[in-house]
Amino acid sequence: MDDPPQFTCLIPDLPDEISVQIIARVPRSHHQTLCHVSRSWRSLLLKRLLFTLRSSLHCAEPTLCLNIHTPAETDSSQWLVLNRGHFLPSRPLPTGFLSSACAAVGPFVFLLGGSLPGVPSNVVQILDLRLGGKWFLGPRLSTAREFAAVSYLNGRLYVMGGCSPSSEAWAESLNLFDRNPQWVPIDSPRFLRNKWMHGCLVLSGQIVAMAGQFVFAYDPGQNTGSCPAWVPAPEELDLGWRRWAVVVNNIVYSYDYTGKIVGYDAGMDKWSTVLGVDKNIPKCKSGVTLANLNGILCVIWREQIFGSKRKEMAVDWVGIEVTNLGSEGLHGSILWQETVSLDLPCGSSIAHCVVAEF
Structure with missing residues (x-):
């Protein structure tokens, strides 16, 4: 593994010599930051907090990333950009x-x-x-x-x-x-x-x-x-929280073994079932994770088809827009649902799920 670059903090100031090398290697038209700014702005990229500048220019994009572990015999790990449909070249x-x-x-x-x-x-x-x-x-x-x-x-x-x-x-x-x-x-x-x-x-x-x-x-x-x-x-939060949980728009969402998604409203101190999505969420006992993708509740799980001869891994995921109707509870609308087949062994598993911006 490489030693850390000589940044002055972990969310780094880029030294001039490192920034020059990066800009020299990447054509302006192919760089996610440089393609959005004029040539006169390029000198700013030699200074402080590159990713903060990118965010301020709305160049950074919330991206759902999965860390996939393959079975013990291959013993490897890959990162998948799920909402862009490809593996990271890391x-x-x-x-x-x-x-x-x-x-x-x-x-x-x-x-x-x-x-x-x-x-x-x-x-x-x-x-x-x-x-x-x-x-x-x-x-x-x-x-x-x-x-x-x-x-x-x-x-x-x-x-x-x-x-x-x-x-x-x-x-x-x-x-x-x-x-x-x-x-x-x-x-x-x-x-x-x-x-x-x-x-x-x-x-x-x-x-x-x-x-x-x-x-x-x-x-x-x-x-x-x-x-x-x-x-x-709060005791009510304690009673309803299962292992898989995420916060979206200040509501805690949790997935239980019955295939239901429930949400906790801290203001009302109350759990409610997210209505309207039951038919789209399987009753999985493992391999399910939740994520907040720019205000959309995402549910991701490893597809399990018993009796199937499929050799590759498949990941299912849905995006849900949830409306909080107060006393009437939480109502979800499915924005998308898709299956992504991966060129990985069927026994692979989701190790981590994060939302990054780049």
Whole structure:
């Protein structure tokens, strides 16, 4: 794996010499940024925060990316751009850790921890999706983790759980805009440290996470010592949250084993079934994930046809526009539904699902 470039932060300032090399290699007409700006603007690309500039020019596009793991005999991993229908031309994952946590920030995908033959790791691997994709090493976690949970909020990554044995750094954060970014442990309640993490998400400015059968909220703005920032989440949210959950337009959506999608409205403190989509969602016990693609609720699953002789992997996904009718509940409209056949073994599985912008 390449060493990190000499950026002054992880969401990088591009040194002039690196930017010149990039611009020299890519014709203006073929570059997603340069094709949208005049030649006089090109000098700006030699300065600060390339992806921020791209976003301000509306050149970045929310993109649904799947990390596909193939069976043990081939032991490989690929990234698929699902809503563009092709594989990313990125390099293979340098170190194929299992059970790592994953988050996307702009065009960067962070893989945190994981394990190799049962040995947890504190390695952080970063995939830059621009210009074909390239892997870098990020700052190591304070402690080794597997099956952790991670979220991004206000310029920071927050990772929780997965420590074996229990650690004082059960939760920690990384400021991506620091000049010398390092993971900083967060004071956490001891009773959480032996619980398995099942996921976390950002809701109303808080990190909401499920540890074991306990759902709790962490408010970074209230972190003043002695764990005052950690509070139990609303009981109603606790009752309805399953492992697969995502926030879309401030509604928490979860998928259950009956094939139903339910949504939690924090203002009403109430779960409601998303009506009108039951016939389009299968009753899958595994391999289902949810994502927020620019305000559209996406449901993605590995197609399972029992008795089929299909040798390649197939992924089904639907895009759902949900209307919140208040007391009348949540109503969904299917915007698209398609099956994508992949040139991968049928036993492959979806390891991670993120929405990046590039």
